[in-house]
Amino acid sequence: MNGFFDIPSDLQHSWLGLVGLHLREALLPVLAGLVVSLPLAQLCVRFRWLYPPVLWVTTVLYAIPSLAFFVLLIDYTGQTELTVMIPLTVYSLVVLVPAIVDGVRSVPQETLAAATAMGFGPVRRYLQVQLPIAVPAIIAGLRVATVSSISLVSVGTLIGNQGALGNLLNDANIYNRPELAVNAVLSMAALAILADGLLVGLRLLLTPWMPRRTRTKPKAGRPDPAVLALEDAAR
Amino acid sequence: MAVDRLSLDIPDRSITVLVGPSGCGKTTTLRMINRMVEPSEGTILLDGQDIQQQPVNTLRRSMGYVIQNAGLFQHRTIVDNIATVPRMLGWGKDKARARARELMERVGLDGALAKRYPYQLSGGQQQRVGVARALAADPPVLLMDEPFSAVDPVVRKGLQDELLRIQAELGKTIVFVTHDIDEAVKLGTMVAVMRTGGHLAQFAPPAELLSDPADAFVEDFLGADRGIRRLSFFPATGLELLTGPIVAVDATAEQVAARDTAGAPYLLVTDQEGRPLGWSEPGELTAGNIRQAELLPYGRPFVAGTDSLRSALDCAVLSPTGWAVAVDAEGRTAGVVSQQTIGEAIRGAHAERRASDRAAERPQAGKDSRVAR
Ligand SMILES: Nc1ncnc2c1ncn2[C@@H]1O[C@H](COP(=O)(O)OP(=O)(O)OP(=O)(O)O)[C@@H](O)[C@H]1O
Ligand SMILES: [Mg+2]
Numbered sequence: 001m002n003g004f005f006d007i008p009s010d011l012q013h014s015w016l017g018l019v020g021l022h023l024r025e026a027l028l029p030v031l032a033g034l035v036v037s038l039p040l041a042q043l044c045v046r047f048r049w050l051y052p053p054v055l056w057v058t059t060v061l062y063a064i065p066s067l068a069f070f071v072l073l074i075d076y077t078g079q080t081e082l083t084v085m086i087p088l089t090v091y092s093l094v095v096l097v098p099a100i101v102d103g104v105r106s107v108p109q110e111t112l113a114a115a116t117a118m119g120f121g122p123v124r125r126y127l128q129v130q131l132p133i134a135v136p137a138i139i140a141g142l143r144v145a146t147v148s149s150i151s152l153v154s155v156g157t158l159i160g161n162q163g164a165l166g167n168l169l170n171d172a173n174i175y176n177r178p179e180l181a182v183n184a185v186l187s188m189a190a191l192a193i194l195a196d197g198l199l200v201g202l203r204l205l206l207t208p209w210m211p212r213r214t215r216t217k218p219k220a221g222r223p224d225p226a227v228l229a230l231e232d233a234a235r
Numbered sequence: 236m237a238v239d240r241l242s243l244d245i246p247d248r249s250i251t252v253l254v255g256p257s258g259c260g261k262t263t264t265l266r267m268i269n270r271m272v273e274p275s276e277g278t279i280l281l282d283g284q285d286i287q288q289q290p291v292n293t294l295r296r297s298m299g300y301v302i303q304n305a306g307l308f309q310h311r312t313i314v315d316n317i318a319t320v321p322r323m324l325g326w327g328k329d330k331a332r333a334r335a336r337e338l339m340e341r342v343g344l345d346g347a348l349a350k351r352y353p354y355q356l357s358g359g360q361q362q363r364v365g366v367a368r369a370l371a372a373d374p375p376v377l378l379m380d381e382p383f384s385a386v387d388p389v390v391r392k393g394l395q396d397e398l399l400r401i402q403a404e405l406g407k408t409i410v411f412v413t414h415d416i417d418e419a420v421k422l423g424t425m426v427a428v429m430r431t432g433g434h435l436a437q438f439a440p441p442a443e444l445l446s447d448p449a450d451a452f453v454e455d456f457l458g459a460d461r462g463i464r465r466l467s468f469f470p471a472t473g474l475e476l477l478t479g480p481i482v483a484v485d486a487t488a489e490q491v492a493a494r495d496t497a498g499a500p501y502l503l504v505t506d507q508e509g510r511p512l513g514w515s516e517p518g519e520l521t522a523g524n525i526r527q528a529e530l531l532p533y534g535r536p537f538v539a540g541t542d543s544l545r546s547a548l549d550c551a552v553l554s555p556t557g558w559a560v561a562v563d564a565e566g567r568t569a570g571v572v573s574q575q576t577i578g579e580a581i582r583g584a585h586a587e588r589r590a591s592d593r594a595a596e597r598p599q600a601g602k603d604s605r606v607a608r
Binding site: 108110111113114115116117118119120121124129132133135207208209210211 | 269291292293294295296298302303304305306307308309310311319320353354368378
């Protein structure tokens with residue numbers, strides 16, 4: 001009854017159930033973040049003056065500890081997954097908005113001029129030229145957001161065991177079963193690496209037009225998402 | 236103000252070149268034609284109609300625009316790049332792609348490149364794709380902004396020849412921007428020289444530009460060798476070619492001795508088919524034993540029927556003997572001509588041109604579109 005994958009009954013899930021829950025709580029916020037970021041970033045590209053204040057707001061929001069969000073939200077959304085996912089959505093903006101803005105802005109001037117000269121309207125130009133060319137930058141942003149979201153879900157433990165795999169850390173403490181903590185950390189790391197790998201695959205699929213040989217690291221200096229995950233786990 | 240009170244009559248079905256120093260407003264003028272820049276005053280008429288009256292994207296789709304550095308869509312394959320405008324005009328995918336492949340052939344691109352992406356192409360190939368893309372929907376008007384500036388001189392010459400060939404086949408109205416006066420003179424039916432501020436310095440056919448620059452600015456812009464360049468407009472067909480000083484490599488001693496060299500100090504030796512091999516002094520030749528390695532090089536021959544006096548003179552200057560070799564289209568020797576004879580032909584041609592200029596008034600170009608501001 002004390003095996004590595006034996007989950008204490010108070011969590012009401014098998015290990016696989018926790019994994020599913022964890023993925024949902026981590027990925028839905030990233031998706032929501034993307035949905036919010038796309039129009040927000042487009043506004044920032046369209047109206048240049050908007051970008052610095054938007055960047056500032058997302059950074060400030062990122063600096064608010066998740067606990068403070070929970071205190072604020074718990075009156076409205078209660079001890080639910082939603083209370084965990086809303087802050088995670090907000091956190092993802094700090095990565096996604098600049099990624100999309102930089103990506104869209106990186107489209108060469110002459111490509112845009114060519115599109116305009118061929119009679120592309122602004123909407124068509126955005127959807128058929130700017131967005132596809134921004135895909136590598138957007139996916140780079142998604143990788144960081146996804147991996148950090150996977151580790152951040154753990155804080156949900158604080159509000160009535162909504163931390164999915166993160167709850168195991170708490171249980172390891174309560175039941176004095178350190179292997180549960182090891183399980184939690186390894187499982188989350190595995191999920192992060194898997195999700196990251198899938199996103200890399202997605203990018204390869206979506207960007208056959210990129211030179212293959214020079215694609216080692218899109219941006220030097222950007223920390224490895226997996227490393228970020230371990231850092232964020234401390235939040 | 237980038238372009239000020241510019242008034243141009245751009246002739247139909249011909250190449251009009253806008254040329255001028257950097258920043259003089261060439262790109263701005265071109266962009267006004269497809270309304271990427273709106274003039275603050277004045278009108279632009281296309282076939283007598285104000286372009287302001289048309290919906291802007293309809294207007295743009297009816298004009299091909301070739302942008303500097305091609306400006307290809309890096310995320311689309313070559314066929315899809317070329318098929319862009321037809322697709323926007325509502326053509327089916329297969330029809331648009333078939334059209335794209337046809338155009339690739341027309342601009343001299345290998346069909347195997349169709350499924351490649353722009354990063355896999357050389358600069359020259361990308362320029363060709365840019366031209367094909369602009370031609371895709373068969374627009375009557377083609378706007379080209381320094382389309383060949385990013386490629387090396389050899390590729391550029393190839394692209395220029397290609398453009399002239401396409402123009403001859405399709406009869407488009409082309410407005411071509413360049414800062415290279417040689418390119419302007421080579422391609423233009425009419426050349427507009429612009430000076431900073433978008434003022435028109437001169438608008439004339441290239442030959443007239445070279446012979447009568449309107450002012451010191453134009454003269455300066457044409458460069459020091461405009462006299463030589465102007466010779467490109469005089470055909471070499473009138474040159475009197477000598478066939479006397481030519482012997483075949485297998486000629487007998489009597490044949491060599493019987494040559495009437497017509498005062499030429501050298502004999503041109505050809506192979507059995509008549510292709511030039513090299514020059515030799517008559518005394519050095521031993522019939523039946525002509526050593527080709529000892530012949531003097533003959534430089535670069537000119538084609539008698541099609542080349543200009545400029546090529547002929549160039550050949551004579553390049554030849555160590557001072558004599559130019561004329562060949563026919565197949566490369567067989569048509570005759571030889573001395574620098575002196577070419578010089579006389581040049582003087583004659585100039586005199587004739589002056590006389591005909593005085594006699595007939597300059598032919599008026601057809602009026603089609605008008606740029607004014
Ligand atoms: N978008 C713009 N807004 C304001 N001024 C501009 C703009 N684009 C160009 N200009 C100015 O207009 C003038 C003409 O520019 P234009 O691009 O037409 O020059 P050009 O003749 O094409 O030069 P080049 O040979 O360098 O391409 C320049 O002085 C330039 O600074
Ligand atoms: Mg320009």
